[in-house]
Amino acid sequence: MPLPFLTADRAFDQAADDTPLPYDDRDRWRRPYRPGPWRVGASALLLLLASYVLFAAVIIAFTGTLSGAVMVFAIALVVIAGALRLLRMGVWVSARGLRRVGLFATRTTRWERVASVRTVQQPVRWLGLPRTVQGQALVLVRKDRAAEELPPLLTTHDADFLARPQAFDRAADTVEAWAAEYGRV
Incomplete structure (x- = not known):
């Protein structure tokens, strides 16, 4: 069974390096990079x-109470939902805007509100932990919140790009190309 949220589109992999937007259906939300090995x-x-x-829920259902089995089954469903959400996390783009999917929240910014998307050298969090290291980050600056500091979209030390600097560069270039095409930045 194919899991479309797990891999980037084949068109992205097969596109030439001079084609930053290789998709035919640009209204569909796409993640322009593959999830990293840490996330997977x-x-x-x-x-x-x-x-x-x-x-354990099956064993409890056969030997114990039904209410205990239902509770353990519900815990398993929560763990499965968390694993699937962890796989969906990241930056998604379409002709409508830029979407940042987090573990608990999803934020969408329309291209009309984007002032700039650029790569900067700054201290970044290592795998999302409090420890910071020097790295690169793809940052979004919104027109309506120019002074507000938003969390970076992508970093070289997050779960998708740790020890994969070429993948970060390619993903950052692709998101910047989408912003240049649709945001007119």
Whole structure:
């Protein structure tokens, strides 16, 4: 079963380097990069944990109370939903705007509100933890909140691009190309 949220589109991989927007249907939301090994590994571990919890729910259903089995099954569903949400996290683009999908919230910025999207050298969080290291970040500056500092869209040390600087450069260039095409920045 193909998981479209797990991989970038094949058109993106097969496009020439001089074509930053290789998609035919630009109204569809797309993540212009593949999720990194840290993100995929964490999701796989969560799904493995969920399988053990589901097995425990079956055992409890056969030997214990039904209410206990339902509670353990609900916990397994929450773990599965968290693993799938972890895989969906990242930056998504379409002709309508730029969408940042987080673990608990999704924020969409229309291209008309984007003042600039640029790569900057700055201290970034390592795998989202409080520890910061020097790295690159793709930042979004909105027209209506020019003075407000928004969290970076992508960094060289997040779960998608840790130890993959070429992937970060390609993803940042692609998001910047979408912003230049639709945002007229």
